[in-house]
Amino acid sequence: MTRAAGGVRLVVRATADEARREAASLVADLLVARGAQGATLALPTGETPRGVYDDLVRRHRGEDLSFRHATVFGLDEYWPMTPDDPRSFRRFLEQHLLGRVDVAPARRFHLDGGVPAERVAREAARFERALQVAGGLDLALLGLGRNGHIAFNEPGSPRDSRTRLVTLEDRTRIDLARAFGGADAVPRQALTMGVATLLAARRVVLVALGAHKADVVARTLGGPVGPDCPASFLREHPDACFVLDRESAARI
Numbered sequence: 280m281t282r283a284a285g286g287v288r289l290v291v292r293a294t295a296d297e298a299r300r301e302a303a304s305l306v307a308d309l310l311v312a313r314g315a316q317g318a319t320l321a322l323p324t325g326e327t328p329r330g331v332y333d334d335l336v337r338r339h340r341g342e343d344l345s346f347r348h349a350t351v352f353g354l355d356e357y358w359p360m361t362p363d364d365p366r367s368f369r370r371f372l373e374q375h376l377l378g379r380v381d382v383a384p385a386r387r388f389h390l391d392g393g394v395p396a397e398r399v400a401r402e403a404a405r406f407e408r409a410l411q412v413a414g415g416l417d418l419a420l421l422g423l424g425r426n427g428h429i430a431f432n433e434p435g436s437p438r439d440s441r442t443r444l445v446t447l448e449d450r451t452r453i454d455l456a457r458a459f460g461g462a463d464a465v466p467r468q469a470l471t472m473g474v475a476t477l478l479a480a481r482r483v484v485l486v487a488l489g490a491h492k493a494d495v496v497a498r499t500l501g502g503p504v505g506p507d508c509p510a511s512f513l514r515e516h517p518d519a520c521f522v523l524d525r526e527s528a529a530r531i
Contacts, residue, residue, distance in 0.1 A: 284500045284531060286514040289521050291528045295488040296330065298524040302420070302486045303334035305520065307344050309418055309482070317348035319410075321419040321472060323430070324354075324371040327486050328422060332376040339380045350386040350413050351377060352406075354421070354430040355471035358399070358444060360392035366458050367392060388413075390442070390470040403442040403470065416480035419472075423487040425495050426450050427508030431471035436509045440473035474512055483519040485510070490526040497530035 292298040309318050322328070338344040356368045364370065369389040377387055388409050394402045410416065421429050426448055432440065433448050446468050447455075456462040477483065487496050499510040500521070513519045 284521075286516075287500060287519045287521050289500075289523065289528070289531070291523045291525060293525050295524045295526075298486065298488055298522050299327075299330035300334050302328075302331045302484060302522045303338065305484050305522070306331070306335060306418065306420065307338055310344060310346065310349060313348070313417065315348055317350060318417045319350040319352070319413045319415065321352045321354050321416050321421075321477070321480065322372060322376070323420060323422045324368045324375075325422050327488055328420065329375055331420070331486065332379075335376065336379045344380075346380045346382045349382055351382055351388065352410065352413075352416070352472075353389040354419075355469055356390040356392040357466040358392045358394075358468045358470050360466060362389070362391060362393055392470060399444050399470070403444070406442045406470075406472075407476070410476065416477075418482045418484060419477050419480035421477070421483060421485040421510075423485055423492060423495060423499065423510055424451060425454060425491065427495055427499060427510045429474070429477060429485070429510045429513070431469040432474050432477075432509040434509065435506050436474050437506055438478070438512050439475045441476050442470065442472050444468055445471055474509055478512060478516055480516075481518065483513055483516050484522060485513060485519070486522045487527045488524045490529065492527040493530045496521070496523060496527050500531055 353368055353372055360367050362369050391402055431445050452465040453462045455465045459465045498508050504511045504514055
C-alpha cells in the first residue's frame with residue numbers, strides 16, 4: 280500500500296522483512312539510476328537497517344548491484360568512542376555493509392568519536408565540509424527513535440541544526456543498553472548530522488518497524504511539526520518517504 284500523509288509518501292508493507300526489502304530497493308534503484316555519476320548516501324546503524332543492508336549485500340553478490348561509485352557518510356557516532364571500538368557505529372557499518380560490498384575506502388566518511396573535547400567543533404565542521412565537497416546527500420536513510428529522534432537529533436533539536444555534539448536522552452540510552460550491558464554504560468553524548476543537514480538531502484527514506492514504533496510514527500505524521508519531535512520536520516521535505524510495516528503503521 281502506498282499513500283501520502285502529512286506531506287510524506289507512505290509505503291506500508293505487511294511484514295518487517297517486506298518493508299526492509301522495499302527500503303533496500305529504493306537504495307538500489309538510486310545506485311543504478313546514478314550509475315557512474317555515483318550516489319552520496321547517509322546511512323544509519325541499528326536493528327532496523329541491518330536487514331536492509333543484508334538485502335543490499337544479497338543484491339550486490341547475486342544481482343551485480345555495485346557500490347563502487349557511491350560515497351557513504353555515517354549518520355552519527357557515540358562520543359567519546361574510539362573508531363576501533365566494536366560498539367562504534369563505524370564498526371557497525373563496516374561489518375554489516377561497507378566491508379561486504381565494493382565501496383572504495385576513500386569514499387567512506389565517518390564522524391570520529393575519539394577526538395578530544397577541544398576538537399569536537401572542528402570535527403563537526405570537517406564532516407560538514409566533506410558533505411559539501413561530495414555535492415550533498417542524494418539520499419539519507421533514517422531510522423526513528425521512540426522519542427522522535429532522527430540520527431541522534433533528540434527532542435529539542437532545532438530545524439537549523441547542523442553536525443554537532445548532542446546529549447542523549449535517558450530513553451535513548453535505555454534503548455541502546457543491550458550493546459553495552461546496561462544503560463549506565465551507554466555514552467551520554469554523540470556526534471550527529473543535524474536536522475538541517477538531513478533536510479538538505481535530495482531524498483529522505485525513513486524506515487520504522489514494529490508495534491513499539493506505532494505511537495511515534497503517529498506523532499511524527501499527525502502531531503505538530505517542531506523540535507519536540509524532530510522527525511516531524513521531515514513533513515516539510517519535498518521528497519520524503521516512510522517505509523513501514525503493518526504494525527508500525529497501525530495508528531495512522
